[in-house]
Structures are given as structure tokens and as C-alpha cells.
Amino acid sequence: SSSDLKDILEFTTALARRAGALILEGSEAINSASLSNVEEKKNSVDLVTEYDIRVEKLVQSELKAKYPTFQFIGEESYSAGKRDPLTDEPTFCVDPIDGTTNFVHGFPFACISLGLIYERKPVLGVIYNPFLGHLYTGVKGQGSYLTRGSAAPRKLPLSSDPKPLPSLNQAVIGVEWGSDRCETTISAKATSFARLAGDPEKGVAGGRMAHSLRSMGSAALNYAMVAQGGLDMYWEIGCWPWDVCAGVVVAEEAGGIVTGSHEVFEATKNTDQFGVVTEEILTGRKYLVVRGIGSTPEES
Ligand code: IPD
Structure with missing residues (x-):
């Protein structure tokens, strides 16, 4: 109910702030070189640090203590092989550090992204x-x-x-390089970037080009920036549920239009299928698009 959600919001907001303090501690550890242990996951640009894992453990244990019947999906637990089926039950969906590359490099755009899914739809989001x-x-x-x-x-x-934006040529658009750099993904992205920002004379966008493109390095912060109004649109291929769960709610509740992200949840009966859905995203059959408030870009 809405009063349950209000209580959950209060608890998860306080928890996100605690997680944030730990993220800052991790950033200090990196600056002082006491944290040199940056591991690579599926390739050399897919990074994880001990702080991703520590933040996830903190958040998971606090959520479990407060909401023992709720399920939990976390980026690092998933990477470690914990892939319980997604049910209709309330399920927290957490990226402990969204923007790990920024975190490692000291680029100050990283956040905890904490979402709640109910009946396989995102219903609450906290991004800090x-x-x-x-x-x-x-x-x-x-x-x-x-x-x-x-x-x-x-x-x-x-x-x-x-x-309202009359067309793409007044828009600032969030795009991301992501961590999947395989030929299919990278050329799909590069083509889109060129279409959005390319020369109007030669551009596929038919004589329009966006004011500019931005990469914030965190999917959740892109959604948040569209909600805020600083970006007119965010376009990406290849996100995971924990990247988008909180952002979907924040953006939609601000009046944004979200396309694609919901399929990550709706098409998914168990977490193994997240891989399938993501694969479809990677091969260009599904796209994550958040269109900004009042904007009506004619091409996307
Ligand atoms: C990634 C970031 C990145 C986006 C990727 C995400 P991570 O999450 O949000 O900006 O392009 O799709 O997977 O690895 O930093 O938690």
C-alpha cells in the first residue's frame, strides 16, 4: 500500500545515505592508494572493487533484517552466482555502486541505486x-x-x-559506452551517436543534430538527470535490472517516458532470464530510452 511504500522509502533513504558514506570511504581509500584491488569481471573495462561488495553486503543485510520476507537481487550477488527466481513478491534490486569506473577513477558521478520491484514492476527508487x-x-x-x-x-x-522540445536539435542526450565492447554493441552505439550528433548535411537524422551528447558513467544518474531536466533524453543498450530499477521510477514519476527498461522486468520470470533479456538488448533488438519531460524528438 502507499503507506507501506512511504515507510520503505524512509528506511531505504537512510540506508542509501549510510551506503553513500561507505562509498566515500572507498573513494578515499583509492585516493590514498590503500585500495589497489580493482578486479575485472567479464573484460578489462568491467570493474568491481571490494567496496562494491562491502556496500552490497551492508545493504542486503540491513534490508533482510528489516524486511525478512522480501527477496533481494544485487549486482554483486548475481555476479557471484546467486540467481534466485524473480517472483511477484516484493524484491529489492540494488546496484551498490553504479558507475564503478567513475568510482575507481575519481570522477565524482557514482551512486547507490536501490529499487523495489513488486509484481515484477519497479515501484520505488532511491538513487544517492x-x-x-x-x-x-x-x-x-x-x-x-x-x-x-x-x-x-x-x-x-x-x-x-x-x-516542449520541437526536435532533436535542441536536445542534450545522455549516452553511455557501457562495459560490453563487442563489435555488435559498439557499432550499434557508435552509429546511434553519429545519428544523434552528426553533421546535419550528411547526418541520417535528416538535417538535425542534438546540441550535444553526455556520458555520466552511471545509468541510474542518467535517469535521474532526465527526471531533473538536465538531460532531455537518455539512450543506452545493454543495461541490467539493477542499473535501471530505481531510475525507471524516478524518471517516470517526474513525467518522463521510459521505453525498453520495463521489458527487463516484464519479460523476466527468473533471474537466469535476465541474461536472455540483456542479450536481446545487446544485439540491438531492445533499447533503453528515457525521453525527457515535454520533449518530442522526432527521431530516437
Ligand atoms: C554500468 C554503468 C554504465 C552503463 C552500464 C552499467 P556499473 O553499471 O551504469 O554507465 O553504461 O550499462 O552496467 O557496472 O558501474 O554498476
Whole structure:
């Protein structure tokens, strides 16, 4: 119920702030070179640190203690082989550090992305970037908010009168390189980037080009930035449920249009199938698109 969600939001927001403190501690450890242990997962650009694992353990154990009947899906538990079936039951879906590459390099755009799925649909999202002190929250049917530092929460989008975008040529668009650099994925992405930002005379976009493209290095923060109004759109291929769960709620509750991300949940009966869905995304059959508030790009 909505009052349950309110309580869960309060608990998960406090937990995300605790996780954020641990992420900052990890960042200090990297700066002081006491953390040199950066492991590679599926390839040399897919990174994990001991802090990804520590943050996930903290969050998982606190959630388990407070909500013992809820299921849990986490990026690092999944990588370690824990792949319980996704059911209709309430399920937390967590990326302990979304933007691990930024975290490792000291680029201050990384966050914890904590979502709740119910009946296989995302219903609550908490995204916290401890480097900037930006907290984004969203609850299905209850709007989404940005809290910066100790300031009062502000309802998203920040502009109460968003101007509709007539076409792509006034848009700033979030795109990501991701960690899958296989030929199929990288050429699909490069083609899209060129279409979005290319020369209007020669561009496939038919004489329009976006103002610019941005890579924030965190899927969740892209969704949040669309919700905020700083990006008009976010386009990516190849996300996982923990990358998108919280962001979907935050963006949609701000009036954004999300395409593709829901399929990650809806088409999925058990977590093994996440791989299948992701594979479809990677081969270009499914795309994650968040279109900004009021924007009507003619090509996407
Ligand atoms: C990744 C980041 C990246 C996006 C990838 C994600 P991680 O998550 O969000 O920006 O391009 O699709 O998997 O590995 O930093 O948790």
C-alpha cells in the first residue's frame, strides 16, 4: 500500500545515505592508494572493487533484517552466482555502486541505486550520489524528488513549466559506452551517436543534430538527470535490472517516458532470464530510452 511504500522509502533513504558514506570511504581509500584491488569481471573495462561488495553486503543485510520476507537481487550477488527466481513478491534490486569506473577513477558521478520491484514492476527508487550529496527518490504514484545536501526536497522536474522540445536539435542526450565492447554493441552505439550528433548535411537524422551528447558513467544518474531536466533524453543498450530499477521510477514519476527498461522486468520470470533479456538488448533488438519531460524528438 502507499503507506507501506512511504515507510520503505524512509528506511531505504537512510540506508542509501549510510551506503553513500561507505562509498566515500572507498573513494578515499583509492585516493590514498590503500585500495589497489580493482578486479575485472567479464573484460578489462568491467570493474568491481571490494567496496562494491562491502556496500552490497551492508545493504542486503540491513534490508533482510528489516524486511525478512522480501527477496533481494544485487549486482554483486548475481555476479557471484546467486540467481534466485524473480517472483511477484516484493524484491529489492540494488546496484551498490553504479558507475564503478567513475568510482575507481575519481570522477565524482557514482551512486547507490536501490529499487523495489513488486509484481515484477519497479515501484520505488532511491538513487544517492554521495560525492555531490544528491539524493533522488521516486515512489509509484507519489512523484519523485531531489534533495541536495541539507536543502529541502524539491519535486521533479525542477522546472514546473517544461518547454516542449520541437526536435532533436535542441536536445542534450545522455549516452553511455557501457562495459560490453563487442563489435555488435559498439557499432550499434557508435552509429546511434553519429545519428544523434552528426553533421546535419550528411547526418541520417535528416538535417538535425542534438546540441550535444553526455556520458555520466552511471545509468541510474542518467535517469535521474532526465527526471531533473538536465538531460532531455537518455539512450543506452545493454543495461541490467539493477542499473535501471530505481531510475525507471524516478524518471517516470517526474513525467518522463521510459521505453525498453520495463521489458527487463516484464519479460523476466527468473533471474537466469535476465541474461536472455540483456542479450536481446545487446544485439540491438531492445533499447533503453528515457525521453525527457515535454520533449518530442522526432527521431530516437
Ligand atoms: C554500468 C554503468 C554504465 C552503463 C552500464 C552499467 P556499473 O553499471 O551504469 O554507465 O553504461 O550499462 O552496467 O557496472 O558501474 O554498476
